[in-house]
Amino acid sequence: MDKKHQDLNKGLLPRHVQFIALAGMIGTGIFKGSSDTLNIAGPSVIVAYLIGGLLLFIIMAALGELALAYPNNNVQHLVNRAFGFQISFLVGWLYWINWIIVTVVELLAAGSFLQFWLPQTPLWLLSLICAVIIIGINLFQVKYYGELEFWFASVKIIALTAFIVLGFLLLLGVIPSDIHNPMSNYTAHGGFFPHGIGGTFSAFLVVMFSYGGAELIGVAVTETKNAEKVLPKIIKSAVWRVVIFYIFPILIICGIMPWNKVTGEESPFVQVFSVTGLPGAAHIMNFVLLTAVLSAANSGIYATSRTLFSMAQSGVAPAGLAKISRKGIPVVGIILTSLCILIGVFLAYLTPSEVISYLMTIPGFTVMLLWMSICAAQLKLRPHYLNQPSFKVKWFPYTTWFAIIALGVIFIGFLFNPNNITGTTVSLITIGLLILFSFITRKTNTATV
Numbered sequence: 001m002d003k004k005h006q007d008l009n010k011g012l013l014p015r016h017v018q019f020i021a022l023a024g025m026i027g028t029g030i031f032k033g034s035s036d037t038l039n040i041a042g043p044s045v046i047v048a049y050l051i052g053g054l055l056l057f058i059i060m061a062a063l064g065e066l067a068l069a070y071p072n073n074n075v076q077h078l079v080n081r082a083f084g085f086q087i088s089f090l091v092g093w094l095y096w097i098n099w100i101i102v103t104v105v106e107l108l109a110a111g112s113f114l115q116f117w118l119p120q121t122p123l124w125l126l127s128l129i130c131a132v133i134i135i136g137i138n139l140f141q142v143k144y145y146g147e148l149e150f151w152f153a154s155v156k157i158i159a160l161t162a163f164i165v166l167g168f169l170l171l172l173g174v175i176p177s178d179i180h181n182p183m184s185n186y187t188a189h190g191g192f193f194p195h196g197i198g199g200t201f202s203a204f205l206v207v208m209f210s211y212g213g214a215e216l217i218g219v220a221v222t223e224t225k226n227a228e229k230v231l232p233k234i235i236k237s238a239v240w241r242v243v244i245f246y247i248f249p250i251l252i253i254c255g256i257m258p259w260n261k262v263t264g265e266e267s268p269f270v271q272v273f274s275v276t277g278l279p280g281a282a283h284i285m286n287f288v289l290l291t292a293v294l295s296a297a298n299s300g301i302y303a304t305s306r307t308l309f310s311m312a313q314s315g316v317a318p319a320g321l322a323k324i325s326r327k328g329i330p331v332v333g334i335i336l337t338s339l340c341i342l343i344g345v346f347l348a349y350l351t352p353s354e355v356i357s358y359l360m361t362i363p364g365f366t367v368m369l370l371w372m373s374i375c376a377a378q379l380k381l382r383p384h385y386l387n388q389p390s391f392k393v394k395w396f397p398y399t400t401w402f403a404i405i406a407l408g409v410i411f412i413g414f415l416f417n418p419n420n421i422t423g424t425t426v427s428l429i430t431i432g433l434l435i436l437f438s439f440i441t442r443k444t445n446t447a448t449v
Contacts, residue, residue: 030210030245030246030249034210034249034250034253034262034268035262035268036206037049037203037206037207037210037250038250038253038254038259038262038268039259039260039262040195040199040202040203040206041193041194041195041199041200041202041203042189042190042191042192042193042194042195042199042254042259042260043185043186043187043192043194043254043259044192044193044194044195044199044200045200045203045207045250046247046250046251046254047200048200048201048203048204048207049207049210049243049246049247049250050243050247051204051406052204052207052208052210052211053211053242053243053246053247055371055403055406055407056211056242056243058375058393058399058400058402058403059371059374059375059403060235061235061391061393061394061399062374062375062377062378062393062400062403063075063235063374063378064235064391065378065382065389065391065392065393066078066374066377066378066381068389068390068391069381069382069385069386069387069388069389070381074306074307074310075091075095075370075374076088076091076092076095076307076310076311076314076316077310077313077314078374078377078381079091079092079373079374079377080092080314080316081377081381082376082377082380082381083373083376083377083380085314085315085316085438086435086438086439087373088311088314088316089311089316089434089437089438089441090431090434090435090438091369091370091373092307092310092311092314092316092317093311093316093317093434093437094366094369094370094430094431094434095303095307095366095370096304096307096308096311097366097430098212098362098363098366098367098370099300099303099304099307100300100304100337100340100341100344101344101362101363101366102212102296102300102363103296103297103300103301103304103337103341103344104341104344104345104347105363106293106294106296106297106300107127107130107131107134107293107297107341107344107345108123108127108344108345109293110126110127110130110290110293110294110297111123111124111125111126111127111130112126113286113289113290113293114126114130114290116270116283116286117283117286124345124346127345128342128345130294130297131297131338131341131342131345133294134294134297134298134301135301135334135338135341137298138298138301138302138305138329138334139329139331139334140327140329145298145302148298149295149298149299149302152291152292152294152295152298153295155288155291155292155295156288156289156291156292156295157241157245159285159288159291159292160245160249163249163252163269163285164244164248164249164252167248167249167252167253167255167256167272168252170252170256171183171252171255171256183255185254185255185256185257185258185259186254186255188258189258189259189260190260194259194260201410201413202417202419204364204410204413204414205364205365205410205414205420205423206364207364208364208367208368208410210246211242211246211367212363212364212366212367212370235391249269252272253268253269253272256272257271257272269285269289270282270285270286270289301334301337301338301341304333304337305329305330305333305334305337306330306333307333308321308330308332308333308336308337309321309322309324309330309333312333316438316441320332321333321336362423362426362427364414364423365411365414365423365424365427366427368407368410368411369411369431371403371407372403372404372407372408372411375400375403375404375407376404378393378396378400379397379400379401379404382396382397415428
């Protein structure tokens with residue numbers, strides 16, 4: 001395994017890894033998915049994002065501890081080390097499927113943002129063009145991917161910062177606008193909890209989808225220079241930045257416009273600028289949103305190809321997927337990922353109006369399962385560390401158990417929620433098939449040996 005790890009080009013710098021994680025988290029979930037969460041929970045969705053942020057911090061801390069205790073092991077390797085072949089098979093393929101769906105969602109969102117300027121062009125064609133561009137980027141050396149991702153992510157972080165500053169100036173009346181008494185929007189239109197606590201709870205699935213991507217640090221660690229030194233700092237800064245970039249924008253959107261006026265036909269961010277009447281601002285924001293989702297899709301292709309590579313190393317995926325190019329890129333994994341993404345774009349051709357909403361529910365389930373597996377791996381492996389990492393989860397094991405139980409409650413709650421019947425059915429069928437395949441693959445490997 002060590003030799004194969006050396007084959008992957010260690011071309012990612014600390015700033016690349018930090019922005020790769022941010023890029024994976026700041027995408028469709030906030031820019032487009034926020035319209036869904038606002039419709040489900042109203043202003044109280046802020047509570048869901050705060051609780052989700054706390055869980056995110058625990059998962060990231062556990063992942064950082066494991067990555068330092070077992071250098072050159074990514075998420076899939078760590079789960080394999082903790083629980084063996086079958087659990088590793090299930091988690092690895094679930095994670096790959098998760099990122100395939102996320103990448104398709106991001107590309108469909110990119111197509112929908114392009115429709116802001118090209119309303120007559122079909123969604124599938126615009127999404128296909130975006131897919132071809134992003135796949136091409138991932139065929140370069142990883143350092144070029146990291147550099148492009150750094151600038152991709154920089155654009156949306158700068159834009160979100162500008163949105164936050166501009167939004168607060170509008171709310172405080174420093175910048176004149178047509179908004180009257182913005183603070184009343186937090187409690188009017190049904191109150192802060194217009195759909196009760198149940199509405200807030202129901203928003204968690206999209207919130208989990210939104211925060212999914214943080215664990216990408218655990219994928220990129222095998223291609224990062226000096227990972228042991230920089231990883232703890234990257235994790236701490238990534239968590240608080242993401243919470244800020246989710247909570248503040250939602251506060252601003254709820255203050256500037258009534259939550260029940262968020263249509264979902266376009267991003268709430270574009271709607272806010274359209275409502276304010278600022279000339280050209282909606283076009284600028286739409287460009288930023290396009291950059292943001294392309295960035296997240298870029299991270300998705302990176303995640304899927306590296307996950308296939310590590311699964312091939314562990315024997316839970318065909319050995320051919322471990323093949324790399326002379327540039328140190330897992331080219332076979334990228335090709336397989338690309339084919340699946342094209343199938344996803346074809347789904348948009350079949351059902352352009354529903355496909356994004358349907359697809360966004362499924363990664364929420366898979367992200368929760370992945371996060372629970374990270375916490376469970378930490379519980380299992382900590383007594384067996386050969387070298388004690390410099391960075392550890394505080395108040396262990398209580399914080400880790402809290403995260404597992406909280407995620408488990410959210411997961412079970414959504415299994416029995418009739419509004420999530422499509423996502424639940426698809427997720428359970430997928431998990432059932434993967435469990436079946438894990439037994440078949442295990443027997444085949446045993447017979448071969």
